Amino acid sequence: MTSFLRQIVAGPRSRHSETNLDLCYVTPQIIATSGPSGRYPQRAYRNPLDQFVRFLDYNHGSDWAIWEFRAEGTGYQDEEVYGRINHYPWPDHHPPPFKLVPTILADMRDWLEKKDKKKAGNDRVIVIHCKAGKGRSGTMACSYLISECGWQPEQALARFTERRMRPGFGQGVSIPSQLRWVGYADQWTKHGKNYIDRQVEILELRVWELRRGVKIQVEGYIEDGKKIKLFHRFTTNERTVEGDSSENENSSETVGITSKKKESSNILNKFSSSIKSSALSSPLARKNVTIYKPSSRVVLPTSDINIDFERRSKSSIGWTMVTSIAHVWFNCFFEGLGPDKIAQPRDNGVFEIEWDRMDGIKGSSRKGARAFDRLAVMWRVCDSVEKDSQGGTILSSQTQSTMSQIPVADSESTAKTRSSQDKELATRTESLVSNSSSPACKEEKHRIEHHKSDGPMTHSSSDKNLEDIESSLKKDLSTNASIENQSLCQNSQEKPPGLDSS
Structure with a gap:
């Protein structure tokens, strides 16, 4: 049942063939995934956090770290992923504040290039996720391929679509403003990476x-x-x-x-x-x-x-x-x-x-x-503004970023803000x-501040059903929580780590 629900929610997004988790390898060093959760009812249709961590441990040992972009709240505690997580949140369905882009890309690059002297090779990976692992994650994955790997924007976008989406189900990054930001990343790269x-x-x-x-x-x-x-x-x-x-x-x-x-x-x-x-x-x-x-x-x-x-x-x-x-x-x-x-x-x-x-x-x-x-x-x-000769703050990713990561978003306060700002036609x-x-x-x-934490809906029709699925399953799935937990414990004893497909 839970596996079927995860397939419905994933919709047009490709799933990992061995584990049936909602993730993909954009490149051997970049993993894009939807936001995992360790709590019900979310874990019934999202990546279960314990299975997700076991998968990373089994395949990459300690050579993985997470970059998450969820202003609506991460969905789990830092300790549940060994504190190996970097927070750079911004609202769903929107492009990032561009001043974050050089910092995020520099952090990713520094992590991948840092070698462990005890190991012969360098097998580190970065794990990026937002809510669905599509728009915000795709924007940053493509920006990294452009700025650090020398890819053209068209190549980066095509690769992300190929690896993240099922054939014939649209683009990986489809929101016009996010696509505009990928173009900005290309301009930024071509002109010395100064912003x-x-x-x-x-x-x-x-x-x-x-x-x-x-x-x-x-x-x-x-x-x-x-x-x-x-x-x-x-x-x-x-x-x-x-x-x-x-x-x-x-x-x-x-x-x-x-x-x-x-x-x-x-x-x-x-x-x-x-x-x-x-x-x-x-x-x-x-x-x-x-x-x-x-x-x-x-x-x-x-x-x-x-x-x-x-x-x-x-x-x-x-x-x-x-x-x-x-x-x-x-x-x-x-x-x-x-x-x-x-x-x-x-x-x-x-x-x-x-x-x-x-x-x-x-x-x-x-x-x-x-x-x-x-x-x-x-x-x-x-x-x-007279901070420098151009009236602003210069940010570059040529050297290691000195800008600290942003504190994790408060899911409760964000949810209160979002509930009053949801927009829909015929309202x-x-x-x-x-x-x-x-x-x-x-x-x-007289209203001075106006906050938006949810913003426009993802391109896929199945993502639109996500909130409906969550609300309708809360009561049913809560009664089955103890049964599911017992099943997960049995499966973890019978199957190798990271290969649980329940």
């Missing part, structure tokens, strides 16, 4: 063909990436509309306040040369464009920026339903390198993206109804965007 983390100010957002009822907010990482904070939510008072929407077939749905024929702003004059020529010369540039300028400075503490969209519409019976959800992460250091990817980053720039390339709900491609056509974000390095909600003076909107304006 400057800087405070960034958001100056202006331009949204082409923005539909009605869309809430837009700017978010970023805090607490070393363990949480996502809301830094600004745009209101109607910060919005103007330019262009002609008369030719737009969706003009009845687009934002419809009075267009203003005004002089070009200093911001537009300063950044217009940075906007791609395709966006300015295309018919899209002549259509309706909604401009958001924050009424007060919006400064984020790092170069990682998230722009979040949520559209809400009223149904015929008066309920307000969520009809669109999408977001996008980008890093201003790499977006500021320019088209020739020069090593000297600019102190301002424009990030552009189309609706179809945005991240969907919980990492899937589902975003609901189209909320806009194209987005341009104008940003600049905050002039109050009945209060309207926050129809009127900036409404009571609901005023209440939301």
Whole structure:
């Protein structure tokens, strides 16, 4: 029964042929796995921690160490894996704060290259896991292959998909923002592995063909990436509309306040040369464009920026339903390198993206109804930062990292945060965007912090069923816990370590 449940939860992910554990060898030195658990009901459909540790001990002795990336909580104590674990948590379905990438890769490299004088060879392995061992784990596995092994991004992504996924079940790393981060790792590698983390100010957002009822907010990482904070939510008072929407077939749905024929702003004059020529010369540039300028400075503490969209519409019976959800992460250091990817980053720039390339709900491609056509974000390095000549902290993996690992995430506090921030289409909600003076909107304006620990869903449909399986099995599996434990004890006496396939 438990073996069958693990196969259902693993879904499109490949399982180890000998042990039936949900893991794979990306290379002989890199193991990717879903998060193990030693407690019920999770161990009924996850990798049982005791079997997982026995497998590592049997095949690798003491030459293994774990890197885990779960902001939702590891699921076990450090002592259960001999303290051989490194914590670098960030929220599920999101890319990592890039300042962690050089540190993580340096730690992995130093572990693998450190030789035991008592042994003739070097057979060390690194074990990486998140929740499903797919998105976050794949992002870091591919980044390591690119930065330390000289692989091309396409080769690294293809290898991870080949080893981690069953044939025909999609990509190993599928979330657009995580794929963008793999590209950043390639840029970082090609330009000396130097990264400057800087405070960034958001100056202006331009949204082409923005539909009605869309809430837009700017978010970023805090607490070393363990949480996502809301830094600004745009209101109607910060919005103007330019262009002609008369030719737009969706003009009845687009934002419809009075267009203003005004002089070009200093911001537009300063950044217009940075906007791609395709966006300015295309018919899209002549259509309706909604401009958001924050009424007060919006400064984020790092170069990682998230722009979040949520559209809400009223149904015929008066309920307000969520009809669109999408977001996008980008890093201003790499977006500021320019088209020739020069090593000297600019102190301002424009990030552009189309609706179809945005991240969907919980990492899937589902975003609901189209909320806009194209987005341009104008940003600049905050002039109050003077830590070095470029206004930031330089991080490199050329030498051993001196940055300490992040404390393990608190699963209980994270769960409380996540429960109030889960997003899904067709959810009945209060309207926050129809009127900036409404009571609901005023209440939301007083909310200073906004944490997201769960984020968009994984690409596979079986991963979507994970939470349903967990809730439905809690009562049934708890009654069978003692029976299963007795069975595991018997199996451990009859079978070699690491080969228990129950």
